[in-house]
Amino acid sequence: MTVRRLTLDDLDDCSRLAKDRGWLPERHKWRLLFEIGEVYGMDAPDGDGLAATNILTRYGDDHAVISMVLTASRFGRQGLARRLMEHVLEQAGGRTVSLYATEHGRPLYERLGFRVVGRAAKHTGVFKGEPSGRTRPATEADLGRILELDAELFGTDRSAALRRMFGFGEQVRIAEGGFGQCWRNDDNTVIGPVVARDEETARALIGDLALHAGGEVRMDLDLAKAGLVGWAGEHGIGSPWEVSMMVRGGELPGDRSCQFLPYMQALG
Incomplete structure (x- = not known):
């Protein structure tokens, strides 16, 4: 073939x-x-x-x-x-190449030179909470600010994906030192990406996006961020399904401490 x-x-x-x-x-x-x-x-x-x-x-x-x-x-x-x-x-x-792997796929990727660098899990549920008062809906006029912050904290150029948020997603929100998006998938609304200088700002963005979405939301949480995982669970987001974060030929880009949710697993 x-x-x-x-x-x-x-x-x-x-x-x-x-x-x-x-x-x-x-x-x-x-x-x-x-x-x-x-x-x-x-x-x-x-x-x-x-x-x-x-x-x-x-x-x-x-x-x-x-x-x-x-x-x-x-x-x-x-x-x-x-x-x-x-x-x-x-x-x-x-290029350094990364992916999310199920346990079924991981042996193939390891044979091709990928190594596990972390664990993440899909968490779903209906978010329970109140608006933070710290974020606002973004417009395309905010795009330059978003791209500048992402280039700094994500550490490589994913501007092509970010430029499409305003047509692809349901809402983009910004805060001082952070931004996030939610987008509608077949069975729920996915929160991501969320990039912020600190976890408090990330929580505000995630919560406000989830409240805007209503209904069941999905968050692909890095299990190393135990505080955020616990916070999500306290607000009704659970049922984790784990995958491995894998990389080949280098390291994951940027400041991982400031990358709270991926755009989607398919985009890292």
Whole structure:
């Protein structure tokens, strides 16, 4: 099977492949990844959709994120995931590459030179709390300020993703020394990214975004931030599902103490 660059014309088949593996279709998320990333795949030899996918999202000249590593169930254990990973790593050039890995996928990534650098967990629930009074809705006029702060604290250029927040997300909020977004996925509203100079500001942003969203929200929390994990639990956000944070060829960028929630696991 030949690896090819996918286009939005392949979106239906990407969603079908996700459902085949027990994932949600997440068409809204896939569209964003097509816009800012490089989506690769292999056509199924039986002519029925895609056999496998993988996405590379570049952050400047020094970092990239891999995501949506999917193989159709009927083509499992045939080495397709490894072939696509090797292709995408070649495309990444000399960049440090990171990803979030399930326990099922982690052995493959370790064989390809990735190492575990932390643990994160998806937490969900209905947020219980009051508005902080410290944040406000952002507008596109605030974009320059957001990009400047993110470049400093995230440590590499993800401006292409951040510029799309105002069209992709439900709301962007800012505070003195921080910003955050919430966006609607198939079954809940995801809070992320959240970047702030201190945890108190991050909590204010997260809480206000969750209250704006209403209903069930999702937060992908770094388990090393025990205080934030505990705070989320006290406010109704639990049911963790853990994954490994992995990196190859260097270190994760920026000041991790100021990176409170990722944009999504697919974007780091």
